[in-house]
Amino acid sequence: MKTMPSPDNLLAFDALARAGSFTAAADLLDCHKSLVSARVKELEREMGAALVLRTTRKVALTEAGERLRPHAARLRETMAQARMAVDETQQDMAGPLTISTTSSLAQYVLGPILGDLATLHPALQLSLQVDNRLQDPVADVLDFCLRSARSHAIHDDRLVARLAGYASENLYASPTYLARHPAIRQPSDLAAHRLLVTESEHQSGLKLSCGEQLLHQPISMLFYLNHYPLQTHLALAGHGITLLTDYTASQYLERGELVRVLPEWHCDYWPIYLVHPFRSPLARKYQAFIDFVLPRVAAALPENRAQIGSDGRANNTR
Template identity: 30%
Template sequence: MMKLSGIAAFLATAEAGSISAASKRLGLATSVVSERLADLEKTLGAKLIQRTTRKLSLTESGRSFLPRAQRILREADEAEAELAAQSGTLAGPLRISAPVSFGILHLGSALCRFLVEHPEIDVSLDLDDRFVDIAADGYDAVLRHGPVGDTRLIAKRLAVSRRLLVASPAYLKRFGQPTSLAELADHPGILYSNRESDWRFRTPGGWSVVRPKPALRVNNGMIMKDAALTGIGIALLPTFFVHDSIASGMLVPLDVTVEAEGAELYLAYARDHGAAARIQALVDSLRRSFGDPPHWESR
């Protein structure tokens, strides 16, 4: 008889592309994952994975079994969640990805409160600033900044944030403060490298994009804030990064007469995901923790 643990090992290996990556995802030793794969192949009487010294690939049988394995685990997960909900308890694994800076600054404490509320849920959080593919990377849900355009996903909005142009007092004393988009374009910018045309502003005639000379390009908001604090340029950052620095006077918000495009926080997950009840509970908990309006938006 097939064991769910073997199916989980096969699915993780197929999605992760290697046994070592699958073992990391499952929190198991590589030898354990290999043994479970071998047991599954023995039970099925078919080779599912072709292993070589350089790469791992699915056999024809493996490709055929893959959608069935996904369906088996999803149905098992749904059954577990349904029974837990009937008993008034949410239980089971929940693997989440989130951006590094927001995770450190705001998500960690909120997630701990969620675990106090639901101690039977086993949460695994990966912090990563790259764009994560939920299905391919094996996540149950992903926290993202900005709208989620993938129609295969359900996106639950968690909170909103203004984005403010900020600079240090020392920078403004040396270079002056821009008061219009035209003046802003002449200043060095600290730019977020994962988003093209990042400096977008709502004007009476529509959206206007400013492309300043880069002082620094980086894919991490905390480093952008640190760069602004040192005075090397102007940064456009969500208030959840800079509200404390503005309150202390270490950073100064700039007024260029128009408002920058805001930032929205979403939790996205696959439409047919079996952990939907756990994810909705997480959404509700995070919304309570962040507040409406969120605590970082206090003026």
């Protein structure tokens, strides 16, 4: 079985055929002439034929060398075209770009930002996948994931995780609901109220912290549901108290549609990361996406300047 010729050896032969001497060929390839000589000798061994006739000043191609010459030239041209194609891709601000995140981050944080990005770079084909399960950018063929670091590991050695900011989750209710029900001055008062929570939050109790004080508050009257946007809608409609992230509640607080319940007590706190497969160097559109999205996500997170407090984790990803 004959040995397949090495591309490096073929390129050295092509440079020699074009330049006419080992010294000139070395200048073309920006290497030492001894390397060119070694590669041409190795190519002759691979091909099983003498390819050049060596003299003190110049080289001449044998019949086999002349027949090989156009094939080596085509290899050089193909590799140059491959480099050009990759360079264009690296510099292009066009083509597909797929991002995944959770429903609440998509609605309240990332969706509006991607709308602005699409306006700025209309040639980008942006695709936002909304999925509350933990997605693997490599296995799921995603360019970026915006993740809440709550109950799941954020990345492994195949991925890069860039801190986007911090989020917190607290208790909120509408002024209408609070006006119709007993006042809430301490966590134990929650027992007399309707809580819009998941079943797991009911079973474990609400985890509340105030400074160094930490407690699990049992819940009695409640409404089970595991759909985060529906929790927001029901709370706005005055059907009970629910847990919301700060970035979800902020616009409703500004409009007076929601009120923070037990404002001195906090429920959960966690970082949010922009995760992507390790690529170096990054294509221009990927770097532009990072530079555009990261500061805007941070600005959309009210807790982005806070320091990490409690190390508690919630049981689900929203």
